[in-house]
Amino acid sequence: MMSLGGIANLDYMVILCSKMQETRTFYGDVMGFEIAEDQENWVSFRVGSTLLTLRPRGPWSLCDDGPRPQGSAAVQLAFRVPLDAVDRCHEELAGKGVAILREPTDLPKWRHRTLFFRDPEDNIIEIYAEF
Numbered sequence: 161m162m163s164l165g166g167i168a169n170l171d172y173m174v175i176l177c178s179k180m181q182e183t184r185t186f187y188g189d190v191m192g193f194e195i196a197e198d199q200e201n202w203v204s205f206r207v208g209s210t211l212l213t214l215r216p217r218g219p220w221s222l223c224d225d226g227p228r229p230q231g232s233a234a235v236q237l238a239f240r241v242p243l244d245a246v247d248r249c250h251e252e253l254a255g256k257g258v259a260i261l262r263e264p265t266d267l268p269k270w271r272h273r274t275l276f277f278r279d280p281e282d283n284i285i286e287i288y289a290e291f
Contacts, residue, residue: 172204172211175281176225176234180216182280187212190256207239236284243289246273250287253277266291 177183184203187193193205193212204213217225228234241249246264253275254260261276261284274288 170210172213173235173237174213174215175279175283176217176228177214177281178217178228179280180214183214186280187214190253190258212237231282233278233282233284236286238286238288241287241289243273243291246275246287246289250275 175183180201180203187205188195191205193207195203196206196211197204197213202213202215204211217228219225250260250264258277261278262274264273264275266273271291272288273291274286277285279285
């Protein structure tokens with residue numbers, strides 16, 4: 161009989177959006193993620209075996225999401241890529257006008273090469289590779 165400790169997969173995550181259309185455009189057009197489901201108040205992108213889902217922030221059937229202070233991140237999402245892709249992702253993001261928080265940097269303690277930027281909801285996005 162499985163218990164909470166037996167959970168082995170994260171199936172989907174939901175980003176609560178104040179800028180739903182802008183965030184949808186960011187993940188679809190800038191990040192290039194494939195849309196798996198597209199409804200007015202629910203958009204899911206396929207990222208490997210996981211769904212990255214967007215929905216408007218606010219009250220809904222279970223609760224009220226509450227306000228989020230402007231400029232603060234709700235989550236940090238980390239996307240792993242091959243080592244040689246970090247710099248190419250940086251070039252592509254810069255070419256699309258995305259403001260970069262930290263250009264590709266090696267973090268020897270973590271054995272990661274990382275790149276940081278924000279989505280339109282001010283969430284921190286990391287693209288990283290292991291070395």
